[in-house]
Amino acid sequence: AQSVTQPDIHITVSEGASLELRCNYSYGATPYLFWYVQSPGQGLQLLLKYFSGDTLVQGIKGFEAEFKRSQSSFNLRKPSVHWSDAAEYFCAVGAGYNQGGKLIFGQGTELSVKP
Amino acid sequence: EAQVTQNPRYLITVTGKKLTVTCSQNMNHEYMSWYRQDPGLGLRQIYYSMNVEVTDKGDVPEGYKVSRKEKRNFPLILESPSPNQTSLYFCASRGIQQGFEQYFGPGTRLTVT
Numbered sequence: 305a306q307s308v309t310q311p312d313i314h315i316t317v318s319e320g321a322s323l324e325l326r327c328n329y330s331y332g333a334t335p336y337l338f339w340y341v342q343s344p345g346q347g348l349q350l351l352l353k354y355f356s357g358d359t360l361v362q363g364i365k366g367f368e369a370e371f372k373r374s375q376s377s378f379n380l381r382k383p384s385v386h387w388s389d390a391a392e393y394f395c396a397v398g399a400g401y402n403q404g405g406k407l408i409f410g411q412g413t414e415l416s417v418k419p
Numbered sequence: 420e421a422q423v424t425q426n427p428r429y430l431i432t433v434t435g436k437k438l439t440v441t442c443s444q445n446m447n448h449e450y451m452s453w454y455r456q457d458p459g460l461g462l463r464q465i466y467y468s469m470n471v472e473v474t475d476k477g478d479v480p481e482g483y484k485v486s487r488k489e490k491r492n493f494p495l496i497l498e499s500p501s502p503n504q505t506s507l508y509f510c511a512s513r514g515i516q517q518g519f520e521q522y523f524g525p526g527t528r529l530t531v532t
Contacts, residue, residue, distance in 0.1 A: 313459070336519040347525040348509065355518060394461060398519025404450050404467030405519045406477060407511075411461045 306331045306399050310410035317385050318418045325380040325413050327395030336398035337378040338407065339369055343391045351393075354378065365389070390417045421446045423524035425510050431530045432500055440495045440527050442510030448522075449515050451493040452477065453485065456507040456526075465508075468493055500531040 307330045317323050329335055339351040352363025359371040369380045378395060392414045396407040423444045432438055444451065452467040454477075464477030468487040482504055484496040493512075497504060507528050511521040 308461075338520070340523075348523040350520070353520060396462075404452055404464075404469055404475070404477075405513060405521075406452060406464045406467060407462070407519060407521060409454075409461035409463070411459055 306397055306408050308395050308397050308408055308410035310393075310395055310413045312413045313411065314414045314416070316416040316418060319387050320384050323380075323382045323385045323389070323415070325393050325395075325415070327378045327380065327410060328376050329378060329395070329397045330376065331397050331399075335378075337369075337371060338396040338398070339363065339367070339378075339380050340394045340396065341365075341391050342394065342412075348394070351380070385415075385417055387417045387419065390415055421522070423510055423512055423522050425508075425524040425527050427527060428525060429528050431532065433532055434501055435499050438497050438500060438529075440497075440508060440510075440529070442493045442495065442524060443491050444493075444510075444512040444522070445491065446512060446514065446522065447490065448512035449490070450521075451487065451510065451512045452521070453483070453493070453495045454509045454511065455479065456509060462509060465495070497529075500529075502531050505529060505531050 309328045337354040340348040351367050352361050354361045354371045392412045394412050395410040399406050426441045449470050453465040454462040456462045463479050466485040468474040510524040513521045
């Protein structure tokens with residue numbers, strides 16, 4: 305069965321430091337992968353997506369993610385974190401089209417940013 | 420502006436009192452879904468619809484109903500809400516040509532006491 309694991313429930317980084325959020329997926333075919341961000345009290349905003357092609361994907365707000373098939377991973381990175389990046393981050397994989405093309409989400413990683 | 424809207428955004432109700440959360444999209448999307456978000460569990464699909472009058476269960480459908488009488492609307496109905504349905508609910512839509520990419524509504528925070 306398809307699944308997504310985000311091993312880190314909560315991460316704290318200092319402002320200006322680099323960030324990496326981990327995501328591992330289980331999916332038989334070529335995955336469609338996404339990272340969403342949810343700011344406190346807000347909805348979900350798409351940060352970036354991977355369908356095919358270049359395995360390093362650029363997104364909004366200075367984020368990037370790298371697809372590594374051999375490791376079944378799609379980790380999210382940012383070279384320098386800003387205080388406004390404090391939020392919850394969700395990794396997701398697209399499941400079968402016969403289920404309405406649903407997304408399977410990881411448990412989420414909450415990011416705190418220290419001044 | 421392309422968007423998915425949900426109403427209400429916040430709702431506090433009592434056990435057993437029927438309620439409906441509305442969802443509407445203005446992008447002429449064929450597919451619409453409802454998800455619930457719970458701490459430590461991420462988002463899970465409740466129901467989905469592939470087009471008008473075509474709906475099916477997702478992963479956690481118990482206690483919920485949906486209907487799709489118009490392409491733009493996909494209401495979520497809780498006939499007899501219970502406290503375990505206290506959650507944050509998201510409606511989402513996507514077009515046929517968009518692969519798995521979905522547009523999410525702002526969310527509805529439901530509390531059942």
